[in-house]
Amino acid sequence: MTLVCEFRPSERIIIDSDRLEELFSDLGDRSAEAKVMKTVVIISDLLVQVDASVRAGDLAAIGPRAKKVSRLSAEIGMTSLARVSRDLAIATARDDAIAYRAVWQRLVRIGDRSLSLVWEQPGLSI
Numbered sequence: 001m002t003l004v005c006e007f008r009p010s011e012r013i014i015i016d017s018d019r020l021e022e023l024f025s026d027l028g029d030r031s032a033e034a035k036v037m038k039t040v041v042i043i044s045d046l047l048v049q050v051d052a053s054v055r056a057g058d059l060a061a062i063g064p065r066a067k068k069v070s071r072l073s074a075e076i077g078m079t080s081l082a083r084v085s086r087d088l089a090i091a092t093a094r095d096d097a098i099a100y101r102a103v104w105q106r107l108v109r110i111g112d113r114s115l116s117l118v119w120e121q122p123g124l125s126i
Contacts, residue, residue, distance in 0.1 A: 011080065011106060013113045019077030039076050040118055043069055047111050050088075054104050062100065063092040066107075073114070081107075081114040 024032040046069045053061040070085035084107045091100035 011110045011113070013110060013117055014079040015114065015117050016077035016079050019075075023076065036076050036118065039072050040115060043072050043078075043081070043111075044115060046072075047107075050104075050107075054101070057097075059092045059095060059097070059100065063089045066092065076118065078114045078118060080110050084110050 020032075020036070023035065026032070027035060046065050050062055050065045050069070053059075053065065066085045066089040070082045070089065073079075073082035073085060084103060088100060088103045088107055091103050
């Protein structure tokens, strides 16, 4: 008899709703919504660029973009995405190909879910 185990990684997504509320309080509803949506679009574009760099094996291009994703994510309360993006930048700075590929897979899972959760936040419209 052969036993097969299926491994399904699950990532906890953390959205800092206090940070989002702070943005809305500081900027007002319309300006905060515009900032969050603009930032989400920029993050999405950067993740596409990181994906292209990962596929090309261009570690030099991954780090700076991952750092920017981390910074922008933190600005709008996407805590999980900010952390794993930072980890990707660290792995590429260390030239650790195995680690950066593993962290990249985490980033894909967390990025998709984080972006979806921010879009669905109450008070935000597409």
